[in-house]
Amino acid sequence: MHKLYTFLKYTFITLWTVFIVAPFLWAISTSFKDFQSVNSKVTYIPWLDFEPTLEGWRVLVKSPARGGVDIVEPYFNSIFVTCTASLISIILGTLAAYALSRFTFKAGFVRNNDITFFFISQRIMPPIVLSIPFFIFLSTIGLLDSLLGLVVVYIVLLMPIAVWIMVDFFNRVPKELDETALIDGCNPYQAFYKVVLPNSIPGLIVAGMFCIIFGWIDFFFAFILTFTEVQLLPVKVVALNSSITPWWSLSASALISVAPLIIVAFVVERYLSKGNLSGALK
Amino acid sequence: MAKIDLSNISHTYNPSDPNPTYALNPFSMTWENGKRYAILGPSGCGKTTMLNIVSGLVKPSKGKILFDENDVTNLITEERNIAQVFQFPVIYNTMTVYDNLAFPLKCRDFSKEKIEERVKSVSDTLRLSSFLNLPARKLTADQKQLISLGRGLVREDVAGVLMDEPLTVIDPDLKFRLRRNLKEINEQYKTTLVYVTHDQNEAMTFADNIIVMDQGEIVQVGLPKDLFERPKTTFVGYFIGSPAMNIFESEVSSDYSVKINNIEIKTNSNLSKIKEKNVKLGIRSEFINVAEKDGQNTIKASLKRVEDFGNFKLLTANMGDFVIKSKVNREMPISNGDINLYIPPEKCCVYINEKLI
Numbered sequence: 001m002h003k004l005y006t007f008l009k010y011t012f013i014t015l016w017t018v019f020i021v022a023p024f025l026w027a028i029s030t031s032f033k034d035f036q037s038v039n040s041k042v043t044y045i046p047w048l049d050f051e052p053t054l055e056g057w058r059v060l061v062k063s064p065a066r067g068g069v070d071i072v073e074p075y076f077n078s079i080f081v082t083c084t085a086s087l088i089s090i091i092l093g094t095l096a097a098y099a100l101s102r103f104t105f106k107a108g109f110v111r112n113n114d115i116t117f118f119f120i121s122q123r124i125m126p127p128i129v130l131s132i133p134f135f136i137f138l139s140t141i142g143l144l145d146s147l148l149g150l151v152v153v154y155i156v157l158l159m160p161i162a163v164w165i166m167v168d169f170f171n172r173v174p175k176e177l178d179e180t181a182l183i184d185g186c187n188p189y190q191a192f193y194k195v196v197l198p199n200s201i202p203g204l205i206v207a208g209m210f211c212i213i214f215g216w217i218d219f220f221f222a223f224i225l226t227f228t229e230v231q232l233l234p235v236k237v238v239a240l241n242s243s244i245t246p247w248w249s250l251s252a253s254a255l256i257s258v259a260p261l262i263i264v265a266f267v268v269e270r271y272l273s274k275g276n277l278s279g280a281l282k
Numbered sequence: 283m284a285k286i287d288l289s290n291i292s293h294t295y296n297p298s299d300p301n302p303t304y305a306l307n308p309f310s311m312t313w314e315n316g317k318r319y320a321i322l323g324p325s326g327c328g329k330t331t332m333l334n335i336v337s338g339l340v341k342p343s344k345g346k347i348l349f350d351e352n353d354v355t356n357l358i359t360e361e362r363n364i365a366q367v368f369q370f371p372v373i374y375n376t377m378t379v380y381d382n383l384a385f386p387l388k389c390r391d392f393s394k395e396k397i398e399e400r401v402k403s404v405s406d407t408l409r410l411s412s413f414l415n416l417p418a419r420k421l422t423a424d425q426k427q428l429i430s431l432g433r434g435l436v437r438e439d440v441a442g443v444l445m446d447e448p449l450t451v452i453d454p455d456l457k458f459r460l461r462r463n464l465k466e467i468n469e470q471y472k473t474t475l476v477y478v479t480h481d482q483n484e485a486m487t488f489a490d491n492i493i494v495m496d497q498g499e500i501v502q503v504g505l506p507k508d509l510f511e512r513p514k515t516t517f518v519g520y521f522i523g524s525p526a527m528n529i530f531e532s533e534v535s536s537d538y539s540v541k542i543n544n545i546e547i548k549t550n551s552n553l554s555k556i557k558e559k560n561v562k563l564g565i566r567s568e569f570i571n572v573a574e575k576d577g578q579n580t581i582k583a584s585l586k587r588v589e590d591f592g593n594f595k596l597l598t599a600n601m602g603d604f605v606i607k608s609k610v611n612r613e614m615p616i617s618n619g620d621i622n623l624y625i626p627p628e629k630c631c632v633y634i635n636e637k638l639i
Contacts, residue, residue, distance in 0.1 A: 185389030
């Protein structure tokens with residue numbers, strides 16, 4: 001029985017690994033192919049099945065004047081917008097979440113839960129509903145087609161995630177922790193940043209991870225709110241497509257688009273395996 | 283260290299309600315400097331609310347709190363210089379044991395040398411010295427509670443140390459030693475200690491004075507002996523002592539006597555001015571003795587059960603509808619059937635409307 005279980009377990013893990021890893025291997029292989037290797041017959045292994053070339057990768061860094069698409073600038077634009085918006089969302093979201101978790105708000109019929117729901121509701125409505133208001137808003141304040149404009153919009157999109165995760169997290173941090181800090185001589189602000197915040201690092205990491213993922217993969221708003229001055233990576237990658245689909249450079253761009261998220265996943269995984277996310281509460 | 287005065291304090295958690303329910307009914311009390319107090323009562327009786335009011339975590343709906351005659355009612359917790367230990371261990375997970383113990387002193391800008399000296403002293407007392415460099419989260423639950431306790435004791439200048447059932451998670455052997463340590467600390471530093479518990483043994487062995495609470499009321503404040511021998515209400519009689527006090531419905535029969543089941547029991551209470559006929563007679567099972575034969579203040583009851591507790595025997599007997607419990611020497615021979623139980627008049631407590639005459 002035990003052997004059967006082990007056999008099934010390893011079979012499942014192997015299949016799952018193939019399912020996850022195969023597309024990446026395929027993309028890596030394709031990114032080194034040329035037109036001929038992609039379109040003639042199915043080829044798999046470099047040097048055996050086809051002669052690898054770096055052309056798919058070169059296109060990504062070459063300037064348009066020299067026949068390339070240059071995704072370097074959009075890449076750094078995406079990093080800047082995602083990181084800045086995530087950071088600001090985490091800071092503001094954490095403060096809002098702490099207040100919602102620890103203090104009681106009353107305004108007419110509105111209570112803490114209603115305010116939390118208001119934040120979450122921003123993510124419930126379809127993004128298309130927000131596109132016109134955002135467009136008009138950014139155009140009014142003169143931030144259309146700018147990095148700052150995108151940061152503002154992404155904060156609106158990411159902050160609900162941060163609030164949602166952190167409210168839940170703070171609710172699970174015993175209130176006695178804050179009270180003990182007050183008794184030990186902290187004022188309410190010190191209690192928050194000296195005691196509650198260091199204990200909330202696991203929550204901040206999870207919230208940060210979600211913000212980075214959702215910020216990084218957004219195509220819709222990056223597409224609607226930018227034109228020529230500023231471009232983000234997802235828009236640029238889509239723009240790679242033409243009458244002849246360049247599978248090789250699409251694969252290469254897909255790989256480097258996914259790379260930051262893989263790095264984030266590895267960092268969080270390391271953190272998880274060190275046990276830092278567990279045992280944070282008594 | 284300070285004298286703590288609670289003057290006309292009352293508290294409700296729903297002040298906007300036209301008929302608010304009070305978690306604490308109005309009361310006044312003084313906690314003398316350097317004494318040990320235990321607040322004893324069932325869960326939900328307002329013990330924790332009282333502590334939180336003193337530490338400033340809760341602002342009372344009415345009344346004033348004075349530390350050494352200074353009004354601190356409107357001061358926030360940080361400014362009150364008070365220590366409080368909660369029922370479950372609250373530790374700073376991200377810090378080492380040393381940093382946890384040093385935290386209250388660091389917050390108050392003590393010198394490094396002073397911090398080291400105090401942390402060493404407290405960690406020695408609580409036997410935490412060998413763990414000082416470990417991350418606090420790696421310790422066991424009772425060690426974590428020792429850290430909480432240590433943070434409460436590390437400041438010498440606190441107005442008082444408030445403890446909310448701090449030894450619940452600690453194992454019995456260590457509990458006993460810690461209680462003794464707390465007493466020593468109190469004697470050495472003259473720290474005012476206030477200890478909330480629902481364990482009467484803990485309260486009796488720890489405190490100079492015990493405050494018994496029930497449903498937001500302070501029902502009796504006194505020495506362990508007073509609470510045991512002269513409970514001011516039937517609630518205290520039931521709550522203190524194991525087994526609970528024997529309490530019998532009875533009728534006043536003369537100036538100093540009551541009747542239970544038509545048996546006249548003489549008491550030392552003067553009942554001549556009592557208008558009510560129905561009263562309650564309370565007597566501790568420790569004071570009821572087995573008599574050889576029938577006589578004055580003796581009642582005949584049929585023995586139902588004898589339980590041997592090792593150091594004493596607990597007899598349970600029936601007299602009509604009444605159940606009487608008596609604690610006797612375990613060497614005493616007990617025969618089955620009817621027994622005579624002697625009720626000493628000087629140990630009888632008579633209650634009208636649940637209050638002692």
